[in-house]
Amino acid sequence: MRDVYVIGAGQTPFGSFPxxxxxxxxxxxxxxxxxxxxxxxxxxxxxxxxxxxLGVGGRQLGLSGPAVTEHVGLHxxxxxxxxxxCGAGGFAxxxxxxxxxxxxxxxxxxxxxxVMTDLSGDVTKYWLGVSGETEWERLTGTTFSGVYAQMAxxxxxxxxxxxxxxxxxxxxxxxxxxxxxxxxxxxxxxxEDAVSAPAVADPxxxxxxxxxxxxxxxxxxxxxxxxxxxxxxxxRVAGTGAASERVGLAQRDxxxxxxxxxxxxxxxxxxxxxxxxxxxxxxVHDCFAIAELIAYEDLGFCDRGEAPRLLREGVxxxxxxxxxxxxxxxxxxxxxxGATGTGQVVEAFDQLTGRAGDRxxxxxxxxxxxxxxxxxxxxxxxxxxxxxxxQ
Amino acid sequence: MRDVYVIGAGQTPFGSFPxxxxxxxxxxxxxxxxxxxxxxxxxxxxxxxxxxxLGVGGRQLGLSGPAVTEHVGLHxxxxxxxxxxCGAGGFAxxxxxxxxxxxxxxxxxxxxxxVMTDLSGDVTKYWLGVSGETEWERLTGTTFSGVYAQMAxxxxxxxxxxxxxxxxxxxxxxxxxxxxxxxxxxxxxxxEDAVSAPAVADPxxxxxxxxxxxxxxxxxxxxxxxxxxxxxxxxRVAGTGAASERVGLAQRDxxxxxxxxxxxxxxxxxxxxxxxxxxxxxxVHDCFAIAELIAYEDLGFCDRGEAPRLLREGVxxxxxxxxxxxxxxxxxxxxxxGATGTGQVVEAFDQLTGRAGDRxxxxxxxxxxxxxxxxxxxxxxxxxxxxxxxQ
Numbered sequence: 001m002r003d004v005y006v007i008g009a010g011q012t013p014f015g016s017f018p019x020x021x022x023x024x025x026x027x028x029x030x031x032x033x034x035x036x037x038x039x040x041x042x043x044x045x046x047x048x049x050x051x052x053x054l055g056v057g058g059r060q061l062g063l064s065g066p067a068v069t070e071h072v073g074l075h076x077x078x079x080x081x082x083x084x085x086c087g088a089g090g091f092a093x094x095x096x097x098x099x100x101x102x103x104x105x106x107x108x109x110x111x112x113x114x115v116m117t118d119l120s121g122d123v124t125k126y127w128l129g130v131s132g133e134t135e136w137e138r139l140t141g142t143t144f145s146g147v148y149a150q151m152a153x154x155x156x157x158x159x160x161x162x163x164x165x166x167x168x169x170x171x172x173x174x175x176x177x178x179x180x181x182x183x184x185x186x187x188x189x190x191x192e193d194a195v196s197a198p199a200v201a202d203p204x205x206x207x208x209x210x211x212x213x214x215x216x217x218x219x220x221x222x223x224x225x226x227x228x229x230x231x232x233x234x235x236r237v238a239g240t241g242a243a244s245e246r247v248g249l250a251q252r253d254x255x256x257x258x259x260x261x262x263x264x265x266x267x268x269x270x271x272x273x274x275x276x277x278x279x280x281x282x283x284v285h286d287c288f289a290i291a292e293l294i295a296y297e298d299l300g301f302c303d304r305g306e307a308p309r310l311l312r313e314g315v316x317x318x319x320x321x322x323x324x325x326x327x328x329x330x331x332x333x334x335x336x337x338g339a340t341g342t343g344q345v346v347e348a349f350d351q352l353t354g355r356a357g358d359r360x361x362x363x364x365x366x367x368x369x370x371x372x373x374x375x376x377x378x379x380x381x382x383x384x385x386x387x388x389x390x391q
Numbered sequence: 392m393r394d395v396y397v398i399g400a401g402q403t404p405f406g407s408f409p410x411x412x413x414x415x416x417x418x419x420x421x422x423x424x425x426x427x428x429x430x431x432x433x434x435x436x437x438x439x440x441x442x443x444x445l446g447v448g449g450r451q452l453g454l455s456g457p458a459v460t461e462h463v464g465l466h467x468x469x470x471x472x473x474x475x476x477c478g479a480g481g482f483a484x485x486x487x488x489x490x491x492x493x494x495x496x497x498x499x500x501x502x503x504x505x506v507m508t509d510l511s512g513d514v515t516k517y518w519l520g521v522s523g524e525t526e527w528e529r530l531t532g533t534t535f536s537g538v539y540a541q542m543a544x545x546x547x548x549x550x551x552x553x554x555x556x557x558x559x560x561x562x563x564x565x566x567x568x569x570x571x572x573x574x575x576x577x578x579x580x581x582x583e584d585a586v587s588a589p590a591v592a593d594p595x596x597x598x599x600x601x602x603x604x605x606x607x608x609x610x611x612x613x614x615x616x617x618x619x620x621x622x623x624x625x626x627r628v629a630g631t632g633a634a635s636e637r638v639g640l641a642q643r644d645x646x647x648x649x650x651x652x653x654x655x656x657x658x659x660x661x662x663x664x665x666x667x668x669x670x671x672x673x674x675v676h677d678c679f680a681i682a683e684l685i686a687y688e689d690l691g692f693c694d695r696g697e698a699p700r701l702l703r704e705g706v707x708x709x710x711x712x713x714x715x716x717x718x719x720x721x722x723x724x725x726x727x728x729g730a731t732g733t734g735q736v737v738e739a740f741d742q743l744t745g746r747a748g749d750r751x752x753x754x755x756x757x758x759x760x761x762x763x764x765x766x767x768x769x770x771x772x773x774x775x776x777x778x779x780x781x782q
Contacts, residue, residue, distance in 0.1 A: 001493055001494035001495075049635075054452070054453055055452070058521070059525055060521070060524075060525045060638070061445070061446070061474075061518075061521040062445055062474070062475075062476035062477075062521040062522035062523075062764070062765060063474075063475060063476045063522065063638045063764050063765045063768040063769060064474065065474075065475065065635070065769070066475075066635040066636070066637075066638050066764070066768040066769050067524075067525075067638050067768070069635060070635070070636075070637050070638060070642075070768075075635070075636065075637075076634050076635060076636065076650065076651070076654050077634065077635060078482075078485070078632075078633035078634060078635065078655075078771075079475075079633075079635040079769060080473050080474070080475045080479075080482045080486070080633075080769065081473065081474040081475065082471050082472065082473055082474075083452075083453070083454075083455065083456075083471070083472040083473075083474060084453075084454060084456065084457075084470075084471045084472065085453035085454045086453075088471075091469075091471040094469070095471070095486060095489075097493070098486075098489045098490050098493040098495055099489050099493075100493075101492075101493035101494060101495065102392055102488070102489040102490075102491075102492035102493045103392035103492060104392075104489060104492065104631075127452075130449070130451070130452040130453040131453035131454065132453075133451075133458075134450055134451045134458075240495075241469075242469035242470075242471075243467050243468065243469060244440075244456070244457040244460060244461070244466070244467060244468060244469065244470040245457070245461075245466065245467065246457075246461050246466075247451070247454045247457050247458050247461060251461075259467065260467070263467050264469075373453070373454050373457070374453055374454045377454040377457040377458070377461075378454060378456070378457050378470060378471065380469075
């Protein structure tokens with residue numbers, strides 16, 4: 001089947017924009033995405049669109065896809081919304097890849113958005129809760145941070161991990177986010193700040209939880225047959241994988257692994273023909289600090305229980321062997337649910353095309369994105385490659 | 392790109408089941424679908440799943456896909472929810488087709504569900520309203536039937552159509568639904584019944600509006616490389632097309648046409664290499680009587696303004712040249728939003744494989760399904776072919 005390339009990717013700043021509409025944010029992200037295409041692209045050259053959103057706030061729960069694509073002048077194309085809670089964006093990119101590989105489209109827009117900060121705290125809590133399981137989690141009073149807190153407790157118990165281990169995720173990601181002008185919380189934090197912050201859901205404290213963000217992000221994908229019309233920088237979707245798992249934590253085999261992530265990663269590596277060792281960087285789903293630790297292990301960056309060591313030794317720092325979340329991750333860059341997965345691809349595209357500014361890595365070839373729905377009910381993993389570095 | 396086949400399709404009865412859960416309904420539809428596969432299929436032979444639902448009632452708004460596939464034992468496969476209001480099911484089938492054509496899957500489950508009758512009338516009205524445009528329709532007090540009533544008024548004015556013309560849709564579809572054991576409103580009605588029913592949103596009365604239904608329906612798709620393992624009856628997806636349009640009625644060029652439907656149909660016919668004249672039957676989206684009239688014209692069954700004549704002359708009756716909605720359609724069979732589009736494919740599969748019981752048509756070769764989101768913000772059209780009849 002034919003290859004698929006990222007020809008452009010862009011986003012709004014992630015942050016708190018309670019006075020902006022979801023359509024407005026989507027249009028800004030779309031504009032940034034169009035602008036990022038080297039040789040330019042007209043809206044009428046897009047064959048199809050996929051839109052990711054959870055629909056937080058219930059603004060336009062039906063036809064959420066066409067409601068934003070019409071606003072950017074993208075008419076008549078096939079357009080649908082995809083939802084997989086916080087993992088929707090990763091699946092939107094995957095659906096775009098399938099649309100192109102199927103031969104039914106040559107250029108596809110995969111975008112996502114969410115507006116959350118114009119809601120009261122209780123309403124936001126409801127909407128975050130819908131990413132958990134309903135009957136046995138949300139309706140029994142378990143908050144979404146409470147679900148990840150249970151995973152953190154289990155992990156700390158099993159692997160003798162500490163609050164310092166969790167806190168190193170915040171220190172690293174805030175350090176990265178401080179260099180990202182699009183980050184929601186673009187400031188540095190110290191280990192002491194992170195360890196001593198007030199509790200949210202024990203053992204997770206404020207610095208172990210990502211913020212509630214507004215924003216939008218989009219990606220333009222093109223087939224190998226047309227990619228050269230748009231750019232000379234060939235960022236290939238080398239492999240993509242996805243999987244699902246029980247939505248409710250209590251029904252899973254393990255609290256310290258997310259099988260959807262490891263299955264998705266295995267499939268992406270296999271399709272890309274690479275091992276985790278071949279990666280030059282990764283954007284992983286760090287909605288809570290524990291999620292980044294577990295991601296290292298699910299994605300094969302290290303053995304089970306070794307994630308704290310990677311952080312302690314700086315392996316995933318920007319100057320380490322495998323930089324993780326150079327964008328700042330969900331923790332610092334922000335987490336506007338439907339926009340998160342496509343936002344990860346924006347960072348991968350920027351890194352692979354030398355546009356990452358102060359965060360730029362040296363000549364990376366392979367980058368991975370990892371987007372999780374809920375506490376692991378679904379996951380999508382993509383591997384991107386700069387083909388010029390390969391040569 | 393390789394061909395895709397329907398190897399099985401099944402559904403629950405559509406009706407009022409306020410005491411049944413969405414998971415339970417989905418499982419019943421999945422069981423019926425599995426049972427319909429001639430040579431049988433095991434759950435672990437399914438590579439991927441797509442689930443359509445609007446999420447009415449807000450039961451599991453996040454991860455709605457994995458929430459039902461896990462319940463039928465379908466673990467670890469890529470699974471996502473697709474939403475396009477009432478058109479979600481048609482798009483789920485389309486996404487399944489793309490997944491297979493992309494080479495990334497050989498067998499895909501496309502299913503849909505909705506539970507609506509356990510809600511109070513006001514809550515149901517809210518949820519139906521979200522399929523309309525939010526700011527200019529729902530929040531200004533326009534009900535969803537009010538949107539279609541405006542289309543009906545415009546059509547009647549433009550083409551001198553009458554309440555009798557609208558009512559003939561109800562008479563025909565109830566006549567068909569009376570022969571469908573899965574229909575929600577499986578009783579006949581007379582022209583007098585239909586014309587004289589109480590008003591819902593003038594000029595639409597009770598018999599011009601489909602019911603609020605619960606139910607689930609699913610389709611199993613397979614690539615040409617594996618289809619023979621599952622069945623000898625080769626029901627091919629000959630063509631599929633989709634399009635979007637402005638979500639809000641007031642922003643469109645016409646109140647009497649749905650451009651998303653005509654665009655989607657043109658693409659489906661072109662891919663199938665056929666004209667509307669080649670069709671032997673069609674399941675069209677008759678959420679309101681006016682929608683069936685407009686569908687005839689959008690889908691090229693007749694010229695603009697000629698739909699009332701088709702009904703008057705019996706062209707779309709079961710013994711006419713082009714039977715439409717032999718299942719009973721949304722009007723009589725029912726309209727459980729996320730299940731409607733896949734439910735249409737159940738009827739197409741049954742007709743093309745001789746399983747349609749008292750509704751069976753004689754040896755059909757081509758059948759079409761037409762599924763609309765909202766008042767036309769999105770539409771998906773599929774053409775199915777029994778390849779044996781072709782030979």
